Amino acid sequence: MDVCENPLPLSGIRALEWGHAVMGPSCGMVLADMGAEVIKIEKAPSGDDTRYLPGFGVGLFPYFNRNKRSLALNLKDERGKEILRQLIGKADVFFENFGPGAADRLGFGYQACAALNPRLIYCNLKGFMPGPYENRPSLDNLVQMMAGLAYMTGPKGRPLRAGASVIDILGGVFGALGIITALYERERTGQGKHILSTLFESTAFLVGQHMAHVAVTGEKSIPMPEGTAPWSVYDLFETAEGDQIFIGMTSDFHWQRFCDTFGLEKLKADERLKTNNDRVSQREWMIPELQKLFKSMPKQRIVELADEAKIPFAPIIRPDQLFEDAQLNQGHGLVETTFPDGTRTKMPKLPMRLGGCDFGLRNDPPQVGEYGREALGSLGYSPDQVEELVQAGIVAVGNGK
Numbered sequence: 001m002d003v004c005e006n007p008l009p010l011s012g013i014r015a016l017e018w019g020h021a022v023m024g025p026s027c028g029m030v031l032a033d034m035g036a037e038v039i040k041i042e043k044a045p046s047g048d049d050t051r052y053l054p055g056f057g058v059g060l061f062p063y064f065n066r067n068k069r070s071l072a073l074n075l076k077d078e079r080g081k082e083i084l085r086q087l088i089g090k091a092d093v094f095f096e097n098f099g100p101g102a103a104d105r106l107g108f109g110y111q112a113c114a115a116l117n118p119r120l121i122y123c124n125l126k127g128f129m130p131g132p133y134e135n136r137p138s139l140d141n142l143v144q145m146m147a148g149l150a151y152m153t154g155p156k157g158r159p160l161r162a163g164a165s166v167i168d169i170l171g172g173v174f175g176a177l178g179i180i181t182a183l184y185e186r187e188r189t190g191q192g193k194h195i196l197s198t199l200f201e202s203t204a205f206l207v208g209q210h211m212a213h214v215a216v217t218g219e220k221s222i223p224m225p226e227g228t229a230p231w232s233v234y235d236l237f238e239t240a241e242g243d244q245i246f247i248g249m250t251s252d253f254h255w256q257r258f259c260d261t262f263g264l265e266k267l268k269a270d271e272r273l274k275t276n277n278d279r280v281s282q283r284e285w286m287i288p289e290l291q292k293l294f295k296s297m298p299k300q301r302i303v304e305l306a307d308e309a310k311i312p313f314a315p316i317i318r319p320d321q322l323f324e325d326a327q328l329n330q331g332h333g334l335v336e337t338t339f340p341d342g343t344r345t346k347m348p349k350l351p352m353r354l355g356g357c358d359f360g361l362r363n364d365p366p367q368v369g370e371y372g373r374e375a376l377g378s379l380g381y382s383p384d385q386v387e388e389l390v391q392a393g394i395v396a397v398g399n400g401k
Contacts, residue, residue, distance in 0.1 A: 008035025009354065013183065015093035016041055016084075017068065018108070020050050022140070022165045023125045023199070024097030025064035026172030031093070031179065032067035033350045033359040039371065040065060041084065044072040044396035047368035051340070060165075062339035063347055065365040072369035072396035075106055079394045084108065086379050088116050093179055095195075097125035097172075100135045110194045121182045123195040125175045138199050140168040147203035148221070152210055155225045171202045232279030233258075235287060236316070237294035245294070245302055248312040252276055261309035262293070322348075338364045368398040 013036040017028035025040075032038040042048045047070065050061045071087075073080040088094055094113055096103050103109050103124070110122045127138020144150040144161045154160030175197035182193035204211075210221050229235075233249040249255050252275060259268035267289070273279045279286060294302060299315060306313035317325075323346055328334050334346035350359050372395045376386045389395045 008359070010034045010036040013037065013092045014039070014090065015095065016087055016091050018094070018096040019125070020048050020097065022060055022064060022168035023172045024095060026169045027095055027125060027175040028068060029064050029066065030173060030176035030350065038068045039087065039375065040068045040070050040366065042070055042072045042368060044074045044369065044393060047072055062365045066337055066361060067363050068366055069363065069371035070366035070369055070398070071371050071375045072398065074394045077394055079389065081107060083376065083379065085116055087375070088113050088120065091117065091120060092183065093121045093123070095123035095125060095175060095179065099137055100126065114192060118192055119186060119190065120192040121179050121186065121195065122192065123175050123179055123197065125171060126196065126198050128200045129196065129198050133200065140165050140199065143167055143199040143203045147200055148207040148210065149203050152207065152221065152224050154223060156223050167199050167203050170206070171197050171199045174202060228280070232276050232283065233290065237291055239294060239299040239302060240297055241299055243299045244316040245299060246314045246316065247306065250312065254311045255279065257309040258311050261305050332358060335361045337361060340365055340367055369396040370398050372397040
């Protein structure tokens with residue numbers, strides 16, 4: 001793996017992240033991993049509520065907040081607001097993902113921030129674009145339900161959200177894309193830009209392929225677990241041990257190599273199975289035949305032959321098994337990270353490389369307010385003034401600097 005040259009692509013860019021949960025922090029993680037100085041604005045004294053979520057929420061803060069610096073402020077006090085205003089005046093980017101109108105109510109809406117810094121790239125990460133829904137509160141789960149994704153994911157009558165925060169993350173990544181584009185445009189215009197990235201419209205963007213199917217066929221949508229796949233083999237199969245493996249064959253070459261490698265000369269010679277569309281029409285009897293075949297074989301043997309045949313396949317894997325995944329480890333797709341509670345583990349890197357290099361870890365996820373003293377010092381506050389603000393509860397400095 002090549003080492004990314006310094007400076008990283010976004011080095012020299014200062015971004016203020018005023019966010020929580022997943023959408024805002026995922027936007028910030030993209031920018032931070034690519035080299036931006038991302039200062040996470042948290043509430044004093046306890047920090048982002050996401051730090052303390054139970055259940056599936058336990059991993060949200062430590063995963064989405066690496067490579068950032070924490071500044072904890074009391075924004076209900078004018079002194080805390082003044083600190084943030086000074087930082088906005090020196091920043092390149094400001095983005096937030098709180099509820100509709102929250103930033104404006106506290107005095108940090110787009111117009112107020114642009115008046116402080118005309119070159120500022122300002123991004124709202126929200127539930128909805130302007131329209132009838134724009135003032136509604138929103139959640140990842142909610143928009144998956146109302147924009148058709150949950151309907152398409154679960155079996156009929158059982159809408160099912162995806163097993164990760166895919167829309168929060170997608171909305172955050174679209175926000176980062178908008179920010180990076182606006183930074184590029186600023187090189188030409190010298191002016192900042194107001195960006196809006198939203199959950200509902202991100203979901204509709206994903207579901208657009210199913211909308212196109214309706215437009216072409218005139219048929220109502222059918223959930224993917226019950227609809228007809230466009231490919232002849234695109235199914236889960238059970239192995240001899242009772243494990244599951246997905247096999248997908250999306251071309252005639254896949255089918256031919258599969259038959260040759262698995263010793264299925266009879267199926268290869270069957271005229272009813274000559275092309276993909278022929279095989280789709282014969283799935284009613286063909287798939288049970290393949291089910292019998294795979295059920296008679298150990299999983300490892302199926303994997304070996306599928307690999308040899310160069311057909312798409314995937315054993316069903318749990319997230320906990322990814323820590324030791326050969327591709328992620330040998331392909332340098334994981335980065336050693338220490339969480340705020342001291343847990344040391346491996347987490348996925350950004351799934352991209354530029355010029356043969358990837359983006360690793362510069363800073364572990366921060367303790368609450370660990371950048372407080374340094375941030376205020378950079379604004380000209382003396383050590384005594386900083387201590388006064390700390391004692392007054394305007395700034396929390398946690399266990400850090």
